[in-house]
Each structure stands twice: as C-alpha cells, then as structure tokens.
Amino acid sequence: MDAFEIRGGQPLRGETRVYGAKNAALPILAATVMTEETCVIEDVPDLEDVKVMMDILRTLGAKVERVEDAVIVHPKDIRSANVPPDLMRRMRSSIFLMGPLLARFGEVRVSKPGGCVIGQRPIDYHLRGMRALGASIEEKHGFVRCTSHRLFGNEIILDFPSVGATENLIMAATLADGETVIENAAREPEILDLANFLNKCGANIEGAGDDTVRIQGVHHLHGATHRIIPDRIVAGTILLAAAATRGKVTLTGAEPAHLTALLSKLREGGVRVSTDHDIITVECLKPWRAVDVRTSPYPGFPTDLQAPFMAALTTAVGTSVIRESVFEARFKHVNELTRMGADVSVDLQTAVVRGVAQLSGASVEATDLRGGAALVIAGLMADGTTRVEGLQHIDRGYQQLDVYLRDLGAAIVRVSS
Structure with a gap:
C-alpha cells in the first residue's frame, strides 16, 4: 500500500488551478x-x-x-x-x-x-x-x-x-x-x-x-x-492547507460564491482572503484565532470540509468548537490527530479543539476521504516527518494530491510500502 511522507514546516506558496468537481x-x-x-x-x-x-x-x-x-x-x-x-x-x-x-x-x-x-x-x-x-x-x-x-x-x-x-x-x-x-x-x-x-x-x-x-x-x-464546475471541496482543502502552514496561495478557475461559508470562517480566524471573479487568494502570517463551526447543508459550512478545518484549528490560539450535524460518524480522524499532539475531545456530535503550539510528525492512517485530507494538512503543519497511510481513500477525491501540493512548495512524496 502507498503512503505519503510529509516533512512539515514548509509554507505553501504560489498559484494553481482548481480542477473539475x-x-x-x-x-x-x-x-x-x-x-x-x-x-x-x-x-x-x-x-x-x-x-x-x-x-x-x-x-x-x-x-x-x-x-x-x-x-x-x-x-x-x-x-x-x-x-x-x-x-x-x-x-x-x-x-x-x-x-x-x-x-x-x-x-x-x-x-x-x-x-x-x-x-x-x-x-x-x-x-x-x-x-x-x-x-x-x-x-x-x-x-x-x-x-x-x-x-x-x-x-x-x-x-x-x-x-x-x-x-x-x-x-x-x-x-x-x-x-x-x-x-x-x-x-x-x-x-x-x-x-x-x-x-x-x-x-x-x-x-x-x-x-x-x-x-x-x-x-x-x-x-x-x-x-463541469470547479471542485469547491478541493479548493477549500488547498486554501486551508495554505492558511494552516502560514503561506500564501492563489487559486484560479475557482468559484468564490460556492465557498462563502468557508471564506467567512477563514476571515473570522484572522486569515486574509481576497476574491475576484474566479480567483481566490488566502494569506496567513500569524497563528489563527479559534473559530466555532457547525456543519449544515449548503449554503452552510460543508461537512466535507469539517475534518480539514479541524486540522487547521489544532494550532489556533484558543478553543474552537465544531458541531457535526450532517453525519454522525465523521470524527474518525480525531484519534489520528491526537497521535500528532492535537488536543481534541469528542462528545457525540461535538468536538472541542484546544489549540496547541505545535503538532509533531507521526505515522497515521486515513479511514475516509476527507479525514485523510485532514491528516495531510496536519502533516504539512507538523514538526518532523509524518507518514499518512490509507491513500486509497484520499485517491477517491483528490487528483495526485502530492503533486498538487508539491507544486506549491510542500515537502511531500508518495512512497510504496
């Protein structure tokens, strides 16, 4: 089985296009x-x-x-x-x-x-x-x-x-x-x-x-x-990865109107966000502020971005509360995030994320598509090397994610066991 090996601490920077949804x-x-x-x-x-x-x-x-x-x-x-x-x-x-x-x-x-x-x-x-x-x-x-x-x-x-x-x-x-x-x-x-x-x-x-x-x-x-329209979940994942690593990324071919809920929460957390027609740019120069999120059907905050957003909040200043109202078993990534030093506790459909100073690299496994994306973001943020297994889940929804991120400066490679 393949795995991603990620050396954290590299801010994502550059410009890339969003592919179809x-x-x-x-x-x-x-x-x-x-x-x-x-x-x-x-x-x-x-x-x-x-x-x-x-x-x-x-x-x-x-x-x-x-x-x-x-x-x-x-x-x-x-x-x-x-x-x-x-x-x-x-x-x-x-x-x-x-x-x-x-x-x-x-x-x-x-x-x-x-x-x-x-x-x-x-x-x-x-x-x-x-x-x-x-x-x-x-x-x-x-x-x-x-x-x-x-x-x-x-x-x-x-x-x-x-x-x-x-x-x-x-x-x-x-x-x-x-x-x-x-x-x-x-x-x-x-x-x-x-x-x-x-x-x-x-x-x-x-x-x-x-x-x-x-x-x-x-x-x-x-x-x-x-x-077909651009993939708003892929776009949101890349924007979150850029902000979480304190980088600056511009997405072209995007549709800002499809990501209103996410962009609002990024701004609330202190991330600079600018939009123009089919272009979205995010820039983050300092640690996030804690943000509360509740998932809900569109145009609310998308459940598919809950896990990536949680990963980005693990080093935010303060305590964030995430309520998952769409799927009842969508916190399976929490155990893997805690292996990397995150402070997250779950009670039924609510997760409390207390920001820590730094995540540390570890060997973790994706058990679902968006949870896998969250672990990749955590690996990009972490000190040291993170190995993410279970890529068959990530491959279902992200096209050559390692290549996509590497083009933005990430130190990520795909390896075979």
Whole structure:
C-alpha cells in the first residue's frame, strides 16, 4: 500500500488551478445513460471514483473513453440495467444510476452502495421518491430492484435536503410524464450543474439550486457537451492547507460564491482572503484565532470540509468548537490527530479543539476521504516527518494530491510500502 511522507514546516506558496468537481462529474456521468447520443463531459478529474463510474458504464454496454481532461460517453449500446455489485460496493455514488436507468429502461437492479464509512446514509429518500413517481420497489438479499412501465410526475417533499436523492429524483423525473415538484430539495452547486447539463440535453428543469425544483417531463434527450464546475471541496482543502502552514496561495478557475461559508470562517480566524471573479487568494502570517463551526447543508459550512478545518484549528490560539450535524460518524480522524499532539475531545456530535503550539510528525492512517485530507494538512503543519497511510481513500477525491501540493512548495512524496 502507498503512503505519503510529509516533512512539515514548509509554507505553501504560489498559484494553481482548481480542477473539475468530483461531486458534479459523477451524477452527470450517470445521467449520460438517459440518452442514446454521445455526451462529452469536460474537466473531469482523474480519480478512483470517476474510474469506477466509467467502468460501470462500460459494463452496462456504453463505450467510454478519456481524452485529456474529457470523458466521452457513447451510451447507444447500453442494454443492461443491472449495476455490477462489486463496482457498486466500491463507490456510494453509483446509486446515481438508479434514476437514469429506471427512466430509460423501466427497470434497474442495484446492490446497496458502498463508499466511506462516515455514518448512516440510508437510501430511503431515493426509494420513497421513486415510489412517488410510480416505481415498484423490491428489496431482497442486499439488492434493490425498481420497476415501472412508465414514470409519472408527482409532488415530492424530502424529509431532509439530501443531495443524492435530489439528483436521483431530478434525473428520473426528467423522462417522466407530466410535472414533478421536489420540495425541500438540496441546494448544492453540483445540483445546478447537473440540471444545466440535462437542460442542454433537452430537459426542462427549473429551480435547481433552490429548495423547490420543477421538472416538466420530456420524452427524449439528445447528446451534449458540458464543462463541469470547479471542485469547491478541493479548493477549500488547498486554501486551508495554505492558511494552516502560514503561506500564501492563489487559486484560479475557482468559484468564490460556492465557498462563502468557508471564506467567512477563514476571515473570522484572522486569515486574509481576497476574491475576484474566479480567483481566490488566502494569506496567513500569524497563528489563527479559534473559530466555532457547525456543519449544515449548503449554503452552510460543508461537512466535507469539517475534518480539514479541524486540522487547521489544532494550532489556533484558543478553543474552537465544531458541531457535526450532517453525519454522525465523521470524527474518525480525531484519534489520528491526537497521535500528532492535537488536543481534541469528542462528545457525540461535538468536538472541542484546544489549540496547541505545535503538532509533531507521526505515522497515521486515513479511514475516509476527507479525514485523510485532514491528516495531510496536519502533516504539512507538523514538526518532523509524518507518514499518512490509507491513500486509497484520499485517491477517491483528490487528483495526485502530492503533486498538487508539491507544486506549491510542500515537502511531500508518495512512497510504496
């Protein structure tokens, strides 16, 4: 297994571009199965999760190729609506194929999805919504089978603004008869990006990005070319790493409006932040001040940045309180941070971070994607050398993170055990 070896104490400095968002690319790639025509998706990151989605599409019968940063999908020859269980278990986002395949073929069979173990992420919202659109659901032996001769528009009120359920239901409703209205929909930018792609393909979707989404069903979608939005979580991770190491980094190709909650907290902690169109610059010349954070659905503070933010707060002046309100098991990185000298205590969904003068290098292991990013940031801050194992988690969401950071001056290398 590979590991990162990081020699801490090097401030990150320089300029780099933000690549496309994994969380936008995956549902958009899933949506390509709804047409028989070629789709070109540009600025797709080269990540393990993306590779799994491409493999699933190929297994279903599509021809899929990568040309530089674009993924080209030829979905005409898709004949199967059975998602391979071994691939499904490798990536939770494969559940996105439920809505598109059901809409195109009238049936779909998937296994319960896998992914990071960060708490309960039931697919009940997905299934309840599919039933509302007229699907019959059968759950047996770890598989879910959805069938429907024809989907019909309906009003769906989500108990929680689930991103995955909102996206899945938008895709299913796109080819349903009549109008579908989704209330209490998730508002993440990736949902708007999905709707923009589908509208390019001939869909009729309004309100994506707000809490009420209206979809007028159409009978046919055509191919399209679409460039996905920049990855706000990768952008936030790099900004946090720059500020935590008391450096100065400029991100280009970013979208400041997608990171309002994070940028506000950085400023509250004493970090200099400037924005201009698609450019974000952070600079930190002195220790942070303690900052309290509560995660919540967009536009609140993103749960995916909770762990990286905690790492940056471990050397802040004072005591910070972090409340995780989205996933109940998202503090698994805390034990590893304490191995590096952090002073963090957890009580249920609340973590109290008491700032220390310095972290020290240690051997630690990532157990999930964003927790792994937190350990990398801690290693960049620490005195001495840190070894971060469990890179299979980090590789799911960060494209060549060691190269990305090394270009900004970090002393980080990838080594094989």
